[in-house]
Amino acid sequence: MTERFQQLISWLNTCKFLENTDFTQPEPASNDASFRRYYRISVTPISGQSFTVIIMDAPPEHEDCEPFVRIATQLSQMGLTVPDVLEKDLRQGFLLLKDLGNDTYLSQLTEQSAEALYRDALQALVTLQVKGKSDAKSLPDYSVDLLTTEMNLFTDWLLATHLDIELSASEKQQWLQLQKKLSDSARNQPQAYVHRDYHSRNLMVVSEGNPGILDFQDAVKGPLTYDAISMLRDCYITWPKEQVVEWQREYFLLLAKANMLSKHDWSGFVKAMDLMGIQRHLKASGIFARLYHRDGKEGYLNDIPTTLNYLFEVGQRYPETQSLVRLLESNVLPAMERGA
Incomplete structure (x- = not known):
């Protein structure tokens, strides 16, 4: 387990969105042509159905998450479908996102x-x-x-x-x-x-x-x-x-x-x-x-x-x-x- 991946796990454990849930180990969700990496986890609340969410890992020395968060808000306000930002840590370069599925x-x-x-x-x-x-x-x-x-x-x-x-x-x-x-x-x-x-x-x-x-x-x-x-x-x-x-x-x-x-x-x-x-x-x-x-x-x-x-x-x-x-x-x- 790399230091960056351990940092990601530690951050997930602090996310309010994931409080009172069980979630799986992050698995690679897609390839990217940049330094960003994407993972998927399955989340099981205390009561209710399991669902999946996406984690964006954008190392801050290479990527800045702020434009993604800002533009996601703009596009959503226009009525377009984009991944909702569920949690964010711009300093560490982590975002928790709504999962739009696998069907490109x-x-x-x-x-x-x-x-x-x-x-x-x-x-x-x-x-x-x-x-x-x-x-x-x-x-x-x-x-x-x-x-x-x-x-x-x-x-x-x-x-x-x-x-x-x-x-x-x-x-x-x-x-x-x-x-x-x-x-x-x-x-x-x-x-x-x-x-x-x-x-x-x-x-x-x-x-x-x-x-x-x-x-x-x-x-x-x-x-x-x-x-x-x-x-x-x-x-x-x-x-x-x-x-x-x-x-x-x-x-x-x-x-x-x-x-x-x-x-x-x-x-x-x-x-x-x-x-x-x-x-x-x-x-x-x-x-x-x-x-x-x-x-x-x-x-x-x-x-x-x-x-x-x-x-x-x-x-x-x-x-x-x-x-x-x-x-x-x-x-x-x-x-x-x-x-x-």
Whole structure:
């Protein structure tokens, strides 16, 4: 038993929520790409039925629980389903949370279930953006610096570290131009409440108020299309292009109905969303490489090809992203093939 785990057990024994109950030894509940760990315990009151709760272990030297607690409150007040915070110790980095179950969107999505599940998730997203207008002002800004830093994960970790690719002088210049175009597109969109990791592993299928929403602690005020494209061009599950366009249109119509966009903005909306997706997948591919090389999490290497396929497919549609397509075609995809 590690010192940190013993610290967690000691904290559980002080929680008022668990007074006059028996509870089981914490068991791992899920994997996380950060330093956070999640455990599940079964709780048996003196009278009544047993139930389960989740423990978030977020070492304070690496993670800050305060944004999770604050944003959980904001989202709950908007009528969205999030884990209730039952107990908290921000100094030690422990939270006791309501358990939303094991049924992630990723585990439940099929051709038959997708339409209803995505309809719920898109409606929840529009609720976040409409009802979160005021709260968004209190969030960190999705600045050009942050957008650029995220894109640099692609060149620093996927290209340089994972594939040993060094850009030529002309490629570096084209890369800087691409980053500016993508950042400008993101900043020129309407700015809204952004979850920042809205996808099938962070959405839970729940019986009431679907979906349950997790992993929202990094929320920012940023581009309107960011969360929708994170979900519709998910790094962990893919859908036919025609289906994605249908969901894009459904989302667009919900936004227009909520007066977040003009119904005449369709073509500009699609392009903005596509370019946003390119920024997102540059970031994601770099993160997956970093998780392997820095953190030893090999499984994320399997998710890199999906991100690169999105970059290549969508990049071909726009003049602004042709340099990226050439880089992928000439250097990145062949290097991935050699390493496969």
